[in-house]
Amino acid sequence: MTQSYYWHDYETWGGTPAKDRPCQFAGIRTDTELNPIGEPMVLFSRPADDLLPQPDACLITGITPQRALRDGMPEAEFALAIQSELAAPATCGVGYNSLRFDDEVTRYLFYRNLLDPYAHSCRNGNSRWDLIDVLRLAHALRPDGIQWPEREPGVTSFKLEHLSAANDIPHADAHDALADVRATIAMARLLKRAQPRLFDYTLSLRDTENVRKLLDQGKPVLHVSQRYPAIRGAIAPVTVVGTHPNNPNQRLCFDLRQDPAILLDLNVEQIRERLFTPSADLPADVERIPIKGVKVNASPILAPIGTLGKDAAERWDIDQQQIKVHARRIDEAKSQIADKLLKVYQGQQWQEVTDPDLMLYTGGFF
DSSP: OOOEEEEEEEEESSSOTTTSOEEEEEEEEEOTTOOEEEEEEEEEBOOOTTOOOOHHHHHHHOOOHHHHHHHOBOHHHHHHHHHHHHTSTTEEEEESSIIIIIHHHHHHHHHHTTSOSSGGGTSTTOEEEEHHHHHHHHHHHOOTTSOOOEEETTEEOOOHHHHHHHTTOOOTTTTSHHHHHHHHHHHHHHHHHHOHHHHHHHHHTTSHHHHHHHHHTSSOEEEEOTTSOGGGTTEEEEEEEEEOTTOTTEEEEEETTSOTHHHHHSOHHHHHHHHHSOGGGSOTTOOOOOEEEEETTSOOOEEEGGGOOHHHHHHTTOOHHHHHHHHHHHHHTHHHHHHHHHHHHHTOOOOOOOOGGGOTTSSOOO
């Protein structure tokens, strides 16, 4: 089977993938050298009778319910057309911030229409990938060859329209799905030319076994995520401190910039409070525990700690000697920490979902 990428993007009636349904989809298939294959696909979906679009979403995208009713198709047909592209053998579904947003839109779309929400991304040699965190990794470790716009002094903007403008990539219709797909492919081409080894390396992280080996070797690694402060490069040196009891594919990773003594000094209830209480509700003098779940089957962007150069370490406030000390402390108390975190996460409370349209992760049909 010949590998191909299916670059795609949704415009939606709001910002919550579970609730706010898609109004537009666009996709372009390319080969592994990022050359287009065939013609782009652009689809509109008719809004359901019980759907109330968010006015702000209409203003941002320029898509009104009237236009979607005129140009769109029933959601079931919309879903089948998208499935036929994403489920084609040897397809890597890829987008911009797609793992956090577009992939969730796809899953809920398929679920509502009684299609398997997962098979398209994991069978027949298929996979998924997301360019945004790859660009964050390049920015943090190998920034040459790309212009990085700032949203404020010292803080880079990763909005697609800002990166496009800074790198002279045409993107006149931001928030039009097809324009966003074309801009994403153009940024991917730029990165592939500027940092080909990094580009190919991050593609290898689509393989769950490669990710698992990297995380489970017992050594610190670098992890890229929007949840790490942008002023620190959205990157952190982490080590695995446990596995989520309800998801064997999720590793619990501790940010080694922080002292792990907090995991030993606090009891289970105190740790649970500092993990699951919203930041706005924590007292000003209470420090959030820096643990993040990393799913080995979600193409996370990781790198060996040895790829961190001296200049990057200084820029992102990473003291390599301190990391070694903190990692050693965790290693010495690994079983104690893992046992404590097991109890913490076993007691995690989830809001009950009763709307059948939203029950993808609480049973569902599959």
